[in-house]
Amino acid sequence: MLKPLLVGLAAFGLSTLAVAAPVAGQDYTVLDTPVKTQVEEGQIEVTGVFWYGCPHCYNLEKPLEPWVAELPEDVTFNRLPATMGDTWVKHAFAYYAAEDLGIVDEVHNDFFDALHEQGKRLTDPNDIADFFSNYDVSEEDALAALNSFGVKSQVNKANARMRSMELMGVPALVVDGRYVISPSSAGSLDNMPLIAGSLIEQIRNERGTSASAASQAEATEESSQE
Known part of the structure; x- marks a missing residue:
């Protein structure tokens, strides 16, 4: 199970994680019907679902904000007020x-x-x-x-x-319109971004891409527009 490993790694501030695969049904849930993402082709969407009045949503901001700031170019983070x-x-x-x-x-x-x-x-x-x-x-x-x-x-x-x-509460992180991470599934608020990072890496592997490849592609596109 992923939770103990993630707790040990949380202090390192990793934006993505590939050391262990999160377990469906334990660390996150899989939507029966995927939600259409709202990002450009090739991007991986992470949606942060929140309510301003929720204390857990408020406390999630502390680990979430630096994680979002370090996301690679192929990941788009969007907020969704519940x-x-x-x-x-x-x-x-x-x-x-x-x-x-x-x-x-x-x-x-x-x-x-x-x-x-x-x-x-x-x-x-x-x-x-x-x-x-x-x-x-x-x-x-x-x-x-x-x-x-x-x-x-x-x-x-x-x-x-x-x-x-199909959310029953907040906060939640929804990755690629398919995977839902909650505080209870993650084991803690700090673990939520880390599990999301591991799922991002899993999606890259499915697509046959990498963060570095995405960054190089974007740099090439910007260079061609100059």
Whole structure:
């Protein structure tokens, strides 16, 4: 079983892992019906499903953020706000509004902090707009984004995508639209990115590619465009 080995390797901060194969049904689950990925051909998608109000999602950010920062060129990480309740949906609107306003990278961790460290709820659109005003966005623009058709459409798509992933809770990492990693399957929050890294390597082997080959291909493409 993979968990003991991963715990021992967690301190090394490895972004991918190929030393042991994770076990389906133990370290992760396999979706009966794969979800269509939202990445370009040749890319491997990792989807981080979260809710801002979830303490485990908040705590996962600590091991997840540096792991995402070190992902190779052939891996794309996307976030997906879960929509399992009324408050969840309101926070999903906040996430996509921040994305629409171009401030999601600045806001993401601070939004978590506001809920879990400062005791805020941030469910009322006016409160969210006031929060966003700290990021060079007017409250009027923030409210417009929160109420826009585009953001509502994104939330609806997120809801449909989350349901197709057959998720029973969050946080979750979904790799290549096929493999679902949860805290319980991984054994700990720290293990989740490590198991995802091992699955990424497994997918590369299935495709007959490697991280270095993907990097070289991208470098060649960039060079040809110059």
